[in-house]
Amino acid sequence: MTILVIAEHDNKVLAPATLNTVAAAAKIGGDIHVLVAGQGAGAVAEAAAKVAGVSKVLLADNAAYAHQLPENVAPLVAELGAGYSHILAAATSNGKNILPRVAAQLDVDQISEIVSVESADTFKRPIYAGNAIATVQSTAAVKVITVRATGFDPVAAEGGSAAVEAVAAAHDASTSSFVGEELAKSDRPELTAAKIVVSGGRGMQNGDNFKHLYALADKLGAAVGASRAAVDAGFVPNDMQVGQTGKIVAPQLYIAVGISGAIQHLAGMKDSKVIVAINKDEEAPIFQVADYGLVADLFEAVPELEKLV
Numbered sequence: 053m054t055i056l057v058i059a060e061h062d063n064k065v066l067a068p069a070t071l072n073t074v075a076a077a078a079k080i081g082g083d084i085h086v087l088v089a090g091q092g093a094g095a096v097a098e099a100a101a102k103v104a105g106v107s108k109v110l111l112a113d114n115a116a117y118a119h120q121l122p123e124n125v126a127p128l129v130a131e132l133g134a135g136y137s138h139i140l141a142a143a144t145s146n147g148k149n150i151l152p153r154v155a156a157q158l159d160v161d162q163i164s165e166i167v168s169v170e171s172a173d174t175f176k177r178p179i180y181a182g183n184a185i186a187t188v189q190s191t192a193a194v195k196v197i198t199v200r201a202t203g204f205d206p207v208a209a210e211g212g213s214a215a216v217e218a219v220a221a222a223h224d225a226s227t228s229s230f231v232g233e234e235l236a237k238s239d240r241p242e243l244t245a246a247k248i249v250v251s252g253g254r255g256m257q258n259g260d261n262f263k264h265l266y267a268l269a270d271k272l273g274a275a276v277g278a279s280r281a282a283v284d285a286g287f288v289p290n291d292m293q294v295g296q297t298g299k300i301v302a303p304q305l306y307i308a309v310g311i312s313g314a315i316q317h318l319a320g321m322k323d324s325k326v327i328v329a330i331n332k333d334e335e336a337p338i339f340q341v342a343d344y345g346l347v348a349d350l351f352e353a354v355p356e357l358e359k360l361v
């Protein structure tokens with residue numbers, strides 16, 4: 053059995069989600085190869101070669117792959133992946149953009165967002181926004197799988213010494229072109245990779261009040277997230293949304309401030325190792341999942357907490 057893992061990267065840095073995906077591949081067992089499709093992505097391939105458990109890195113360095121356009125990357129993955137037992141990618145925007153096309157081109161079904169590996173053909177995945185876990189068995193010749201990073205502890209970024217092999221195949225479907233991107237810049241850790249997340253909800257009342265959370269987060273080295281209500285009200289941008297229709301996070305510590313704990317929010321954070329909730333309503337459902345709960349007015353509790361850190 054040989055498994056192909058699609059590297060998540062920005063042509064410069066190998067994204068941490070790749071390490072979780074390699075961890076899922078290691079649970080399946082067999083040789084693990086990593087495909088780096090990009091342009092000028094040599095440093096990413098070198099980093100992938102050092103990842104523990106990886107035996108080979110395929111580097112497809114071509115202008116067609118510079119922006120990970122799925123129309124171009126999917127045929128490459130399908131061509132290379134046809135000889136593998138499994139093809140895995142992180143369930144990120146990129147992974148979710150590329151892998152369904154790969155599955156279609158290989159004429160197999162896709163298994164989405166696995167959170168555990170039972171055996172080489174059987175996997176667990178959440179359904180109904182995480183309210184039930186389905187066990188899925190696949191008979192496909194090539195198993196095409198997206199991996200929910202929060203389900204797998206990452207493998208070590210160092211320790212491997214895989215060979216890097218160049219792949220010449222260039223697929224330029226010419227059906228889409230890259231126009232531009234605007235990336236949110238922040239000195240705080242990225243939400244899905246942060247060890248601590250402080251999130252605010254409708255209880256924050258407005259965007260300006262998020263300054264209390266930013267102050268606390270900066271002392272803790274944390275990322276700042278938000279509920280959908282806070283995003284919809286325009287308090288903060290929607291890339292901060294945690295939940296079913298936002299980002300899935302599982303940090304060591306999640307602090308929910310002025311968040312009621314609707315199931316759609318819990319779907320994005322309930323796998324956090326320790327959950328702390330601050331809410332003035334002792335009946336708030338967030339307290340049912342919280343390890344530590346503080347019934348208090350957030351405008352008093354958060355500044356006090358910040359002073360203590």
Ligand SMILES: Cc1cc2nc3c(=O)[nH]c(=O)nc-3n(C[C@H](O)[C@H](O)[C@H](O)COP(=O)(O)OP(=O)(O)OC[C@H]3O[C@@H](n4cnc5c(N)ncnc54)[C@H](O)[C@@H]3O)c2cc1C
Nearest residue numbers: 253254255279280281295296297298310312316317332350
């Ligand atoms: C299809 C679908 C997808 C969705 N996806 C998401 C998603 O991805 N993420 C998400 O978050 N939601 C999502 N939602 C919305 C979700 O159902 C809730 O509406 C939302 O999570 C509520 O956000 P909230 O907890 O901030 O607001 P509320 O439910 O209004 O809760 C605010 C809380 O703040 C507390 N509070 C108020 N003032 C204070 C104070 N001064 N001090 C302390 N506590 C205070 C209140 O007691 C209350 O518990 C989705 C809904 C649907 C239908």
